[in-house]
Amino acid sequence: MSSAGLALWWEAARPRTLPAALAPVAVGSGLAAHEGRFQPAAALLCLGFAALVQVGTNYVNDYADHRRGADTAERVGPRRAVAAGLISPGAMRRAAFLTFALAFATGLGLVAWGGPWLLVIGVASILSGAAYTSGPYPLAYHGLGDLFVFLFFGLVAVGGTAFVQTGAWAWPALWAGVPVGLLAANILVVNNYRDVETDAKAGKRTLVVRWGRGAARVQFAVSAGVAFAVPVGFWLAGHGPAVLLPLALAPVAFGHGRRLTRATEPEELIALLGATGRLLAGFGILFAAGLAL
Template identity: 55%
Template sequence: MSASIPRGSVAHWIEACRPRTLPAAIAPVLVASALAAHDGRFGLVASLLCLSFALLIQIGTNLANDYFDFKKGADTAERVGPRRAVAAGLIAPEVMRRAMITVFVAAFLVGLGLLPFGGWPLLLIGLASIFCGVVYTGGPYPLAYHGWGDVFVFVFFGLVAVGATYFVQAGGVSDNAWWLGALIGALSTNILVVNNYRDIETDRKADKRTLAVRFGSTFAEWQFVAAHVVGVVALTVLWRGGLWGTVSWAILSLVALIEGVRQTLELRRAEDAPALIRLLGRTGRHVAVMALLVAVVLVS
């Protein structure tokens, strides 16, 4: 990046927000809204508010990670992968902390706008989402440092995001919504699996005990496979439940299986950090592609 760009420039903030992670926030809202449309319950305003909330939670969590990982010494010169703004000296720690708070406050305000659509239970969901976004890497018991990051992603970027988005439009949560949440949650979790697989050595030195650090690379590889299997199982359950026909199920499952096998082979054959960084991008794109395909099937 050009040296003429000042600290805290727009370019630095865009980089700190980590745009490549945003499909994980968009995907659950997309599939839940498509399901609501399929069921004749789609609400544009509620859907857009959910999208705004999800994006703000994702960005806020990214900024929190940038700040807290720096404070805990996890982002060192040995770390591979996309650079972190605070560790690289692009944004001052205190400025990042204020930005994190601002984004989470914005998410809370957007969440208040959803209360007329779903009532006070949404307030609890919103507060829990913000709380977990902070304690993912912050606080006395950071989730990501104790192996709970994968659970956080599966629950909040899968089950909760899909379920809540459908709830504010349909007034309830169907079994189909839960299974779609499992699909998106599993595929989104694999983004974290690849990230943690890449960072095993540096995370171990920083005492960041991810599942990959605690149980090793072989465990992470099987966890990656298991998440893809969960995705195919979810697609099959939804087919058996009548959400889509056999042809649609076959297409969706074939795409999921082929991409799952390709990604697994890439993970096992990766010999350096650049290969894993490429796989990380591929894994994120797969979440977006599957969400888009599912949405098309549901509204067609």
């Protein structure tokens, strides 16, 4: 494959969304390090699995949204490869299947650490990613996309990463997954905020379509507020002051809320989408470091 072809597939993978895979693995690994159980090989496998599920979900989204008429010439934002005629629907469908197959193979490597229950969680994650915009009841078309992201890129990903390395499920891992899931869902809020008109025409009933942009702004702000309150809760529960490191990014999150409120052009929301992803990555790294110290 030529470099131009690779660049096209990388663009279709939507790298701006990859912090949703990095952050939960970092936080789960930070919890494991706090317990003295950090295992680099297991953490890398978790990261590979999460990234492959994210990319596979994005490929399915590119294919399915085109088939359902959500990606039209009226849509604003980054181009979609299938809708733009750059990748055929069949090729995108095969790429999604291959990516999920690689995710499954990666997940098999984690069974040695986590046992058969981890296989169940991995399969559920893959099936949910595939069902995000495809199948008889696509989650994103029924306002369930935010919940999917919160659960699988928050609670499940953080808890699963910690479990693989520590060998135990624990409430702190689930609590640590809350801010990661909320900030990951905020990436989706910005995306759907931008696409609200075309989504409504295509029958894609996202929460922004159902509740309106005003409610989406409230959701965005409340999610960020709760996310930044969680490290304080860990500190009050006995963790050292380093766990408060993510609070350094609180002004950035506040600025994002202002930008969402004031945005009038698609280009502003495209820039905010990338900034929201970077905030998630920064929060995840700082929270992980604070938990580990």
